Structures are given as C-alpha cells and as structure tokens.
Amino acid sequence: MRTQNPLPNLTFEPMGSCDLQEVLKIENECFENPWSETYYTLSLKRPRSYEHFYVARHENTIVGYIVFSILHEEAHILNLAVPIVYRRQGIAKYLLTSALKMIQAQDGHEVFLEVAVSNLPAQYLYRQFGFRICGIRKNYYGRYKDAYVFRKGVEIHVV
Numbered sequence: 001m002r003t004q005n006p007l008p009n010l011t012f013e014p015m016g017s018c019d020l021q022e023v024l025k026i027e028n029e030c031f032e033n034p035w036s037e038t039y040y041t042l043s044l045k046r047p048r049s050y051e052h053f054y055v056a057r058h059e060n061t062i063v064g065y066i067v068f069s070i071l072h073e074e075a076h077i078l079n080l081a082v083p084i085v086y087r088r089q090g091i092a093k094y095l096l097t098s099a100l101k102m103i104q105a106q107d108g109h110e111v112f113l114e115v116a117v118s119n120l121p122a123q124y125l126y127r128q129f130g131f132r133i134c135g136i137r138k139n140y141y142g143r144y145k146d147a148y149v150f151r152k153g154v155e156i157h158v159v
Contacts, residue, residue, distance in 0.1 A: 006090030007058045012098040015053035015065060017044050022062040023055065030081040033141065052102065056082075056095050066095040068103070075103040075154075077113035080122075092125055100129070104154050111154060114140055114147040126150050 015023060020040055027034040043051060050071045056064040064082035068075055077099065082091045103111060114137060115122045131150040140147035 006094055007063070009058060010063070010091070010094060011057045012054055012095070013057060015044065015055045017041070019055055019062055019065075020044070023065050026062065026065065026081050026083050027079075029083055035079065052099070054095070054099065056091055064091045064095050066099050068099050070103055070106050070108050073107060073109040075108040075111040077111060093128075096125070096129060100154065108154050111152045113150050115150060116141055117146045117148055123148065123150075126152075 020037070023040065024034075024037055040053075044053065050069050052066075052068050052070065054066050055062045056066075063086045065079070066077065067079040068077045077096070080092060080095060082095075100111065111131075112134075113126065113131070115126060117136075129152060131152040133148045134151040135149035137147045137149060139145065
C-alpha cells in the first residue's frame with residue numbers, strides 16, 4: 001500500500017532524547033500499559049543497530065511515532081501511536097509505510113506485530129497493508145487481554 005504525506009511538511013525522522021517527553025505523553029494517552037521512561041531513555045542512550053525509534057513531526061510537534069526492530073530477515077513492529085487529536089488523518093499509515101520501506105531496504109523478508117483482539121481500528125489498518133493473523137498470544141496485554149499476531153511478507157524487488 002502506498003500513502004502520500006497526509007499533512008504538509010510532515011517528516012519521518014529518528015527519535016531523539018529531546019523528543020522523549022512528547023513521546024511519553026502520547027504513550028500514556030494511547031496505552032493502558034505504557035512503556036516506561038526508563039526503557040526509552042536507555043534505548044536512546046545506547047542504541048542497538050537492530051532497533052529503530054522514529055517520530056512523525058508536523059510543524060515542530062510530534063504527531064505519532066513508531067518503534068520497530070529488524071534482525072536478519074525478520075522485522076517486528078513493536079509500538080505505533082498517534083495522539084487522539086491527530087487520528088484518522090493518515091499519520092499511522094505514513095509511519096507504517098515509512099517503516100516498511102526501511103525494512104525492505106534492509107532486506108527484511110517478513111514483518112510481525114501484535115495487536116489487541118479488542119483493537120479493531122488497528123486490525124483494520126494492518127489488514128490494509130496486507131498483514132494477516134497468524135496466531136494468538138494469550139494474556140499478552142494482561143489477564144484476559146489476548147493479542148493477535150499479525151504477519152506480512154515484504155516484497156523484495158530484484159534489480
């Protein structure tokens with residue numbers, strides 16, 4: 001799936017330590033069990049080559065972020081969030097498209113992610129990109145809060 005820049009001057013750029021407070025605000029707004037400030041701080045201070053932290057920025061405001069890993073030929077979307085006020089504007093699609101391009105450029109052949117069984121909007125988004133359910137993780141988000149495991153093959157273009 002291809003998507004255009006949903007907002008003028010929207011950028012996809014590496015997350016920096018200076019972005020942390022905005023990211024944490026979004027994290028706390030969007031998730032019942034948000035990732036900790038410590039996790040982000042340590043990850044940004046000691047980056048690993050396979051971990052990727054990116055933000056979508058519009059007019060100096062972070063309007064979403066994505067965290068993913070690429071290890072060998074397998075990638076994993078670990079976190080994707082857009083504040084409520086910016087939803088339904090194509091920002092999540094923009095973030096996911098940008099991440100998938102990076103995954104493809106680094107020879108990723110398949111991508112996995114988990115999404116709550118109850119999170120129908122996220123499931124719809126991922127299905128638009130060709131992700132399909134390949135499993136379930138019981139109690140992934142806590143007791144009685146299961147997650148679907150989604151998988152997508154990445155098209156490799158040989159030149």
